[in-house]
Amino acid sequence: MAASVLLVLAACMWSGAPLCSAARILPLNHRPIIGVLAQENLPDDSFARGSSYIAASYVKFLESAGARVVPVRINRTEDEYTKLFYSLNGLLLPGGDVDLQTSQFGRVTRIFYNLALRANDAGDYFPIWGTCQGFQQLSVLTAKKNLLTLTNTKAVALPLTLTPAAQSSRLFRGFPRDLLQSLSDENITPNFHSWSLSMQNYSRNAKLKRFYKVLSTNSDGEKEFISTMEAYRYPFYAVQWHPEKSPFEWIDKPGMVHTTSAIRTSFYTASFFVSEAMKSRHHFSSPAEEQKALIYNFSPIYRGVNAVFIQNYYFD
Ligand SMILES: *[C@@H]1O[C@H](CO)[C@@H](O)[C@H](O)[C@H]1NC(C)=O
Numbered sequence: 001m002a003a004s005v006l007l008v009l010a011a012c013m014w015s016g017a018p019l020c021s022a023a024r025i026l027p028l029n030h031r032p033i034i035g036v037l038a039q040e041n042l043p044d045d046s047f048a049r050g051s052s053y054i055a056a057s058y059v060k061f062l063e064s065a066g067a068r069v070v071p072v073r074i075n076r077t078e079d080e081y082t083k084l085f086y087s088l089n090g091l092l093l094p095g096g097d098v099d100l101q102t103s104q105f106g107r108v109t110r111i112f113y114n115l116a117l118r119a120n121d122a123g124d125y126f127p128i129w130g131t132c133q134g135f136q137q138l139s140v141l142t143a144k145k146n147l148l149t150l151t152n153t154k155a156v157a158l159p160l161t162l163t164p165a166a167q168s169s170r171l172f173r174g175f176p177r178d179l180l181q182s183l184s185d186e187n188i189t190p191n192f193h194s195w196s197l198s199m200q201n202y203s204r205n206a207k208l209k210r211f212y213k214v215l216s217t218n219s220d221g222e223k224e225f226i227s228t229m230e231a232y233r234y235p236f237y238a239v240q241w242h243p244e245k246s247p248f249e250w251i252d253k254p255g256m257v258h259t260t261s262a263i264r265t266s267f268y269t270a271s272f273f274v275s276e277a278m279k280s281r282h283h284f285s286s287p288a289e290e291q292k293a294l295i296y297n298f299s300p301i302y303r304g305v306n307a308v309f310i311q312n313y314y315f316d
Pocket residue numbers: 075076077078
């Protein structure tokens with residue numbers, strides 16, 4: 001114990017990075033609570049009530065790995081988000097289909113992203129996870145512009161082309177060897193996106209290049225795009241694919257995959273992010289405040305096995 005603490009301290013003194021804050025040597029928080037950001041309802045959603053939703057698969061994904069979830073609802077004041085930020089141990093930005101620059105989803109992400117930059121700089125650990133649209137939103141925030149390009153990746157399962165950096169990355173280094181092998185050999189990452197961050201645009205943008213380390217790429221046959229990345233100096237992670245779909249969504253269409261290795265990938269991915277949230281010391285001001293905020297206060301709506309999201313939570 002003492003020796004490992006000394007090692008971490010020594011490593012931290014050399015690197016001087018926010019990731020090496022004192023938070024890392026404090027005991028872990030084994031009751032992490034992660035915010036999942038809601039977004040504007042899709043215009044053609046006949047099940048919709050209220051103005052925003054969260055696909056339940058993102059909630060189950062985090063719960064499967066030992067976290068509790070609080071919905072982060074759109075259309076609240078900046079003060080309310082700031083208070084929530086200091087109550088939560090991490091934030092997950094789901095996939096979806098909103099305008100990254102003009103939506104409430106974009107607005108709330110920007111508020112949390114800026115709070116997280118400042119907190120992590122000050123040694124206050126706060127991880128952010130972006131899936132699909134969440135990935136894209138993070139790239140827009142970091143680059144301060146939209147560098148995305150259209151790709152032919154609407155419904156396809158792909159193997160990851162892992163970069164040399166993947167092996168030693170925070171995200172992948174705890175994955176079992178055989179699972180990393182499956183990830184590179186088997187078509188097990190579900191892709192459901194029209195927009196991607198190409199390697200070309202990433203490489204030409206100094207802000208992105210300095211901020212994110214590329215862990216995997218993919219191609220639609222013409223354009224090589226980033227499928228997994230993590231920030232160098234912040235606990236920020238982004239996947240263009242959907243780890244939450246394999247165990248929890250059942251629409252029968254190309255790109256959906258439910259093999260054992262796909263399900264294991266989902267679990268190890270969730271478990272990684274939850275272990276990051278365990279390093280955060282944030283907490284609600286009282287048990288009553290915590291209980292009021294948790295997702296258990298809401299019930300998901302069943303939308304049919306063949307809906308793109310089998311269950312959604314809806315919010316005013
Ligand atoms: C909430 O939504 C309403 C209606 O779209 C808008 O006028 C208002 O500015 C929003 N409030 C916040 C805090 O974003």
